[in-house]
Amino acid sequence: xxLLPRPATARLLxxxxxxxSRRLGPASARTYADEGAHDRSxxxxxxxxxxxxxxxxxxDSAMIRQQGPAEGAPRHKPDYDVAVDYRTSKxxxxxxxxxxxxxxxxxxxxxxxxGAPTELQARTVRIYRPAKTATQSGTWHGHHxxxxxxxxxxxxxxxxxxxGWQSSADFMQGxxxxxxxxxxxxxxxxxxxxxxxxxxxxxRRIVPKAYANNFLHSPKRLKHIRTK
Amino acid sequence: xxxxxxxxxxxxxxxxxxxARRRVIKSYRDWLRAAPEIxxxxxxxxxxxxxxxxxxxxxERHRYVAQLPTVDVLITKSNEEYQxxxxxxxxxxxxxxYFRAEDDPKARLPHNFVAGFLEGRN
Numbered sequence: 001x002x003l004l005p006r007p008a009t010a011r012l013l014x015x016x017x018x019x020x021s022r023r024l025g026p027a028s029a030r031t032y033a034d035e036g037a038h039d040r041s042x043x044x045x046x047x048x049x050x051x052x053x054x055x056x057x058x059x060d061s062a063m064i065r066q067q068g069p070a071e072g073a074p075r076h077k078p079d080y081d082v083a084v085d086y087r088t089s090k091x092x093x094x095x096x097x098x099x100x101x102x103x104x105x106x107x108x109x110x111x112x113x114x115g116a117p118t119e120l121q122a123r124t125v126r127i128y129r130p131a132k133t134a135t136q137s138g139t140w141h142g143h144h145x146x147x148x149x150x151x152x153x154x155x156x157x158x159x160x161x162x163x164g165w166q167s168s169a170d171f172m173q174g175x176x177x178x179x180x181x182x183x184x185x186x187x188x189x190x191x192x193x194x195x196x197x198x199x200x201x202x203x204r205r206i207v208p209k210a211y212a213n214n215f216l217h218s219p220k221r222l223k224h225i226r227t228k
Numbered sequence: 229x230x231x232x233x234x235x236x237x238x239x240x241x242x243x244x245x246x247x248a249r250r251r252v253i254k255s256y257r258d259w260l261r262a263a264p265e266i267x268x269x270x271x272x273x274x275x276x277x278x279x280x281x282x283x284x285x286x287x288e289r290h291r292y293v294a295q296l297p298t299v300d301v302l303i304t305k306s307n308e309e310y311q312x313x314x315x316x317x318x319x320x321x322x323x324x325x326y327f328r329a330e331d332d333p334k335a336r337l338p339h340n341f342v343a344g345f346l347e348g349r350n
Binding site: 109 | 285289290292293294295297298301302305325326328329334335336337338339340341344347348349350
């Protein structure tokens, strides 16, 4: 390969170098860093030293500018400029944003350090409590919270041409994580940079009943409804 | 006496951001200096500047990290990769993993929705 294709390299380098303000996290975590302020007239004069963190205090470091109102909002459209890693394939979904460690408030930017494929941050995760098995009365399995990955648009399943077995390009199919509380699950999803939605469980309503209420007399309309 | 392996770095935390900055730049300079050796060792069919650009890209990916412990772990990972590459513990596939996006058109994301739709991502 004597010469690299210029557009691909330029786009890849541009994707990695572009300011992180366009890579916005979920509502609980937003990026602040932006290297190019468009109107310096309203910003303080940038001054920085090597002892400053990249996003220590707004107005102090040269890399920071105050966030505009649109930049703080979470993204709802796929971001085609995201820097890819070596595991991107033609089945990979396009992420809304990829965590890059500049989000404030996260204890650990695990998405940056874990080495997991960045396409995992494109996939939505469902956090729910699995329902009780309808055929039995035991509720033991309905106490924990489970995290499940949505299926891919393409590539989650096809028929193997040789034997007719079900093949898949989805490495998270059939994987679920069990956690103790809802907040644990949400913290995990935030830490790993997953898009998530929480499905609240349907709580069973047990009505206390008294058999004697069936025989109470009332002169007007019956106040006691026997079936509810 | 125990001799550590060549290029082994003791894991340590950075004292402050200036310290972290020095360590990052030192690690980056090591990669730049090692680029011709990597090209010769693994017989890569690309100019040395391509390897340096790739090193730059990987460092730029984490430019805006805001937490010092995260930076420490990233520096440790960079040192690990450096040791594995220079000691010839890696194989060609492991080095070419970094260049997959340039080699393989299927390993890239499309430019926009229509380009993705035409290549079949729908």
